[in-house]
Every structure is written in C-alpha cells, then in structure tokens.
Amino acid sequence: MAGALRKIFATFARSYPKPVAQLLPRLYSNVPTPYEIVDAQEERKTYQDVIDKVNRQVAQAKQGRLFAVVHIQGKQVKVTEGDVFVVEGYWPPGAGDRISLDKVLLVGGRDFTLVGRPLVQRGLVQVEATVIEETLSHTKTHFKKKRRKQYMRINFMRVPQTMLRVNRIEIVGEVNHPSDVTGLETRVF
C-alpha cells in the first residue's frame, strides 16, 4: 500500500514543472520505488515446484538429518536428533516423561529449510524428547559487599535444571497442505 502511494506521488511530482513539484507535500521521496513485474501464474508455478521438490525429498526419505529450532520455556534451542539440552528454572515435567515439542520455529534438512511464521504449520513436524534427568545446578554464591559501610550479604542458590534428550525429529505431514481441522491431536475427549 505504502509502495503504491509512493509511486503515485513520485509520478505526480515528476509530471509537473519543478516549482509545482516543490509545492507538493514532501512526505515521500521522489525516487521511484523499485518494482518488478510479477507474473502471478509463473510465480505460483515456481513455488509449487519448490514445495513439490521438498515433499518428494521427504517422501523418499532423502532429507538427511533434520534440525529444528524449538521454543521451550521462553527460550529457543536449535536441536537435532540425539541432542541433550538443558531447560533451566522451574519446569513441571519429570524424569522419564516423553514430550513432544510443538512450538517449532524452523526446520532444516539437507536441501531445504521450512521457516515458520512464527511457527511451522501444526502437525507438519514432530519433535519428540524425553526428560532424562532432573537436577539442581552447582551452588551459586550471591555475595554483596559495600566497603566501609558495614554491609555484607551472602546467599546461596541452586537453579533447577532439566535435561532433555531429543529422540526424533520427523516431517510427518505434507508441506503447504494443512489438514482442515488442527489441534485435535493434543486434546483429550
């Protein structure tokens, strides 16, 4: 929209002699916006080709080892199969729990990357992880001191840590082909 407006203004300003152009509100620059002529059909064909290629590669299991950027406990982690990563802070799942990480922001294979906006289409990718350990971090000393003010405080803290192993990252659905009803897989009826 803004681009189109600017284009109109730019052509308007140029079609008049200079003094008139100067009278116009100089809200937009006179530099025409760069544009390209897009053939909608051609464009569609191109991206359909790309999507088909990705789907074919997944169907033939030639996508290689996948990696994913998942959102967990307010943090983002880049993981691949077999990784162990740490979730810090209070987090309910206990040791032995098998969970699926649903907030997938990005998945990458050998020849393609699926970028989520902000999340990859639900049900397309399955990232499964197991909680392997729940521990506390080493003791951290919180020590404050002010010189010549008789002020000194010491506290000790240990942060809860949960280790997760990523068991599986798989593309189960079809790219750009969401199911009509989503979100049912996480509900209990």
Next chain:
Amino acid sequence: MVFTSVANFVRSRGPDEFWRKRKIFKMAAHYIGRSRNCYSLAIRSVHRALVFATKGRALKKQDLANLWVTRITAGCEQHDVNYHVFRESLSRSNIMLNRKSLADLACWEPFTFKALTDIAQKRALEEGIAPPKGNKVLFVPKRGSQKKT
C-alpha cells in the same frame, strides 16, 4: 560432634576461630603470594572474588548477547544486508527467531541463514526499510569483491 582425626577433635573444643578461617583459606587455596596464607589478606581477596563472581553472571549474559549480534552482523554482511534491516524485516514477516538462534544459524547453517537474508531483503524492498542513519557500512571487502583491473 563429627571429627575425622584426633587433630580435628582437639580443634573442635576451642573457639571457632580455626574453622571460620579455614572456610576462607579453602577458597583462597589457589591464590598466589601472601593472600593465600595471611588471613587478613585472604579474606579481602576472597570477598573481591565473590563480588566479581556475582556480577560476572549478569555480565556473561550481556557479553553473549553482544557476541550474537556480532555473529549475525557478520553473517548479514556476507549477503549485503544491514543488521537492523534484517531484524526489522524478519519481525515484520512474523519470523520470531531470537538473536541466539539466528547466531547459531549464521554459524552452523549458512544455507538456512542465506534463505533468511533473502526473505529479509525481499521484505525490505517491499516495505522500504532502510538502514538507520549514521550506521552505514560503505564498503566491506569480501572474497571476490576486489577484482584485478
């Protein structure tokens, strides 16, 4: 009272001066010079060290954040995108990757990162996102950019 040797048993009956000092000496064991053997010097340096350790935990987070920005900037410059334009374009495209994961991608997944810069460039072109003033890199020498005449 737990004691593991006769020496410790003897110590445990008197004032707690020995135990109080031993705590500090343990922490100063790896220091050099008198600050490892003289109590008055040891406690000074142990306190300093503990304060540094406390403050350092916050500093480490800041340092890492700066490192991520550096890495993303380096990755962006390879593909001729300004860092600020890159971040702004991604957020306008609803791609909510944070600095940490972007830096990871810039380091280890060059093709993925290139795809992201492509998206950003397209979006920047469409919406007219320009780099902030005074932050202009005029020329970045890269491999292949300096040609023989």
